Amino acid sequence: MKVPLLDLKKQYKKIEDEINRAVDEVFQSQRFILGPKVEELEGKIADYCQCNYAVGVSSGTDALLLSLMSAGVGYGDLVITTPYTFFATAGAITRVGAMPIFIDIDEKTYNMNPDELDAAISSMDEERKSKVKAIIPIHLFGQCVRMEPVLAAAEAQGLPVIEDAAQAIGAEYEFSNGKVRRAGSMGHYGCFSFFPSKNLGAFGDGGMVTTNDKDIYECLKVMRVHGAEQKYYHSVIGGNFRLDAIQAAVLTVKFKYLDEWTSKRRENASFYRSLFREKGIEGISLPKDIEKRHIYNQFIIKVRDRRDELKKFLNDSGIGCEVYYPMPLHMQSCFKYLGYTPEDLPVSMDAAKKTLALPIYPELTADQMNYIVDMISNFLKMR
Numbered sequence: 001m002k003v004p005l006l007d008l009k010k011q012y013k014k015i016e017d018e019i020n021r022a023v024d025e026v027f028q029s030q031r032f033i034l035g036p037k038v039e040e041l042e043g044k045i046a047d048y049c050q051c052n053y054a055v056g057v058s059s060g061t062d063a064l065l066l067s068l069m070s071a072g073v074g075y076g077d078l079v080i081t082t083p084y085t086f087f088a089t090a091g092a093i094t095r096v097g098a099m100p101i102f103i104d105i106d107e108k109t110y111n112m113n114p115d116e117l118d119a120a121i122s123s124m125d126e127e128r129k130s131k132v133k134a135i136i137p138i139h140l141f142g143q144c145v146r147m148e149p150v151l152a153a154a155e156a157q158g159l160p161v162i163e164d165a166a167q168a169i170g171a172e173y174e175f176s177n178g179k180v181r182r183a184g185s186m187g188h189y190g191c192f193s194f195f196p197s198k199n200l201g202a203f204g205d206g207g208m209v210t211t212n213d214k215d216i217y218e219c220l221k222v223m224r225v226h227g228a229e230q231k232y233y234h235s236v237i238g239g240n241f242r243l244d245a246i247q248a249a250v251l252t253v254k255f256k257y258l259d260e261w262t263s264k265r266r267e268n269a270s271f272y273r274s275l276f277r278e279k280g281i282e283g284i285s286l287p288k289d290i291e292k293r294h295i296y297n298q299f300i301i302k303v304r305d306r307r308d309e310l311k312k313f314l315n316d317s318g319i320g321c322e323v324y325y326p327m328p329l330h331m332q333s334c335f336k337y338l339g340y341t342p343e344d345l346p347v348s349m350d351a352a353k354k355t356l357a358l359p360i361y362p363e364l365t366a367d368q369m370n371y372i373v374d375m376i377s378n379f380l381k382m383r
């Protein structure tokens, strides 16, 4: 049996006519840059993410870059984040001239550990503390960071929080007072990606920045078009961070199905759990569904030993699976100058060694999941 890690063709087949009609409208209008299609999508995403405003941008990476620029982060500044993530988070920090401070993750959720955040801040002298200009928590794999303590720490230091919600559209977090908020609505900026493999994926690159602050919104909009409030008059230095109308048209169609797809992903996650339980599989931990609600952009298992052998075995059995991420960012050669050692962030190192993403996309069938868990079970019986 063949089970790809993601099957976008299957998804497209179901909505092909609708998508083609929406894209054709853009072709007929010959309006490709921003415009009504982008605005329509911005309105929908803002509502969905419980935010007052949303600004369509060229990618998730640019959402982060634009947010940092808008927050005024620049040369010599420091930004606190975690190293167990896609490269873009730290890449954006360095591209504005700042330096990332990496802190370790929670071993169950792979997200920023708020205790490590407090420890990092309290270990700094006043001079270093004054250089910290933002915190970027990453809602990895579709589950929110424990935001309450992160927001408290940020507020105590007067720091903006830029949520990297690229993998977490529609993920929810419950505060201790019972209030439930969606990813991207809790900090000052929410950064989303419409890369094709995300839960809401475009037919190319795309992204969005959400905010509840009107001034931030105005700033993002100006910076998205080279800092020109009025065409050809530049009050600040921005960039070309625009979302294409074609991508917005595709996304507006796909958006209608997002909740249905998220439900399917969550159902698939439960089904995996029941299969692993039935087969009494040992040596593998399933993802912890701690914060309400996990949207399962990825279903990540932790393999006690022989992770790479298991990956090869599954690939050879026709099953797509992937390691996200094999090398934490503090160990990347481009960040050697930061001077981290593997021992500095042991939980991130351990995650990089043991995690494996299994297929979780909405169109996955029960037979396919059965096959995957059978193959994992077979592998574990081999020595």
Ligand SMILES: *Cc1c(COP(=O)(O)O)cnc(C)c1O
Pocket: 059, 060, 061, 062, 085, 086, 088, 089, 138, 164, 166, 167, 192, 193, 194, 195, 205, 206, 207
């Ligand atoms: C995908 C992703 C990004 C970058 O998004 P692009 O649209 O690919 O630029 C940033 N951060 C995280 C955590 C991501 O998963």
